[in-house]
Amino acid sequence: MKLSYLSSLLKRMRIPIHNTKDTLVGTPATRNLRYDYKRHLKERVIEILLFLAAFFSVFITFAIIYMLISESLVFFEHVSLREFLTDTQWTPLFDDAHYGILPLVSGTVVSSAVALLVALPLGTTIAIYLSEFAPFTVREIAKPFLELLGGIPTVVYGYFALLFVTPLLQMLIPDLPGFSLLSAGLVMGIMIIPYVSSMTEDAMRSVPMHLREGSYAMGATRFQTAIKVVMPASLSGIAAAYILGISRAVGETMVVAIAAGMQPNLTWDPTEPAATITAYIVQVSLGDLPHGSIGYQTIFAAGLTLLLMTLAFNILGHLLRKYYREVY
């Protein structure tokens, strides 16, 4: 009895009781409260395991960078960086091999530009409409619908571009070829709208209400409020949405692989067929290239170029976000 009182007193004074196996101190209840090494060890082990799971994402990044750079280095032993950046032909699988990335870059840039000309204005308009104009019920229906639209597999959009949009465009532009950057870009643009609109809308809705109320109190209309108050206030979020749209357009694969053709073509004309970086990777992967051949290494060099392009946009987006950040 006395002993148990003592031990509970020690507990309250936060003095740990380290009793040996043969002396039993305290009642069963207080014994349960003793510092339990096993229990703490288990906690530590679990924490370490969870940390490893979180750190795994960093490992993925390093694995991506390592894989692309190590294979590209082998590639650049065969091909000089100068040839890679300045040659205007990309024919690595021909006898007369040329390794100029420019045709693939031009295809990527043109198809992305067409896509963004569709996605950014339409996506922004939808976002402003949903955030500032639309009644509650319209927004509650339109948002999940747009989400569904964004969930459709890209290969299905590719099918749609090749077999629906291209014939439609050929009615307007009679000499449009069966594969074109234009139709791939247009469909890609529609595909990206949900990403742009939902992120832009989230950014605009997070602008505090009192800014709008102040604007309305000054006699501004909803459109003026949206353009001159809400948009500037949410510029950092809008920039992030645009950057995401750009990265998606640049990295999009199946739509261009199906509808834009797979022939590298140095052109800035959207009505021509041309391969993008991603389409080239798909084309090579469809064939049967032996591991370690120069053709195998070209897709890693192309992939590295693609990653650097999206990385550049992401850094730009990060800077824009920092620059335009508004704090309320």
Place this chain on the structure above:
Amino acid sequence: MNHVKNLKEIRAVISRHKRWDSLFLVAGVMALMIAILTFIALFSHMLIDGMPRLSWDFFTSFPSRRPEAAGILSAWVGTTLVMLVTAVAAVPLGVAAGVYLEEYAPTNLLTEIIEINVTNLAGVPSIIYGLLALGLFVYQLGLGQSILAAGLTLALLILPIVIVATREAIRSIPVAIREGAYALGATKWQTVADHILPYSAAGILTGVIIGLARAIGETAPIITIGALTFIAFLPPAPVQAEFPFLSFEWLMAPFTVMPIQMFNWVSRPEEAFQANAAAAGLVLVVMTLLMNGLAIYLRYHLRKKIKW
């Protein structure tokens, strides 16, 4: 006199601005209509082309050189098995990472690096994951063009989605719940396992479904690892009649998946194959729409039901 003139001018300005207002309203509705009409055109075009091909035989036949006899048996079986691997790999890893970042992580440089890294991974084009998988899984780890390699590739791809969904679900649980658990003497892990995870399970499930819906339609990374497009056989069955009843041979089997089968049919010049592509696309779209719809429903249902 001057006063009246001023009033007129002001009214003109107001009505001009109001005109802009209603003009933009029309523009907004039109932009939304373009998105909706595209979806309707896409769906109805596939429906018209693919509906005649949709029959029981289409689901139970292998791909074939004759378009009217071709089916998607090996494709949907492949998709199911690959999704199984993806879910088994991505869910524990993603949930564990999300729990760590929300509940355990100290605010330091390393945590910040992990957080920025997760955001950046979500922006990496999917074909880059394919290249990683080609080098790492197919050649360095020697998994070959197998179901296991494809499933792991897609798991890496949806890992950021699962992590972000887990974090959001956990963040919506009030601090009072944790404080209550600690006050009763629970350890951190007991709090997480008995309270945080059960309460956030539905939110996490929503994220997992969205992630899998994304993975099911991913074509590029699977093409990149070199998956074959003409597979006229099924992987070995996972359940067997004799001991030990379970077999994991199917993990290393070659395979094809729905989007690859569709891509294969789209890129053929014969029109009859394009009807097959439309039918396969229809199945694929209905699958993703059902999954996304389920996720959206779950989310709305949750938002209404939970009151802390």
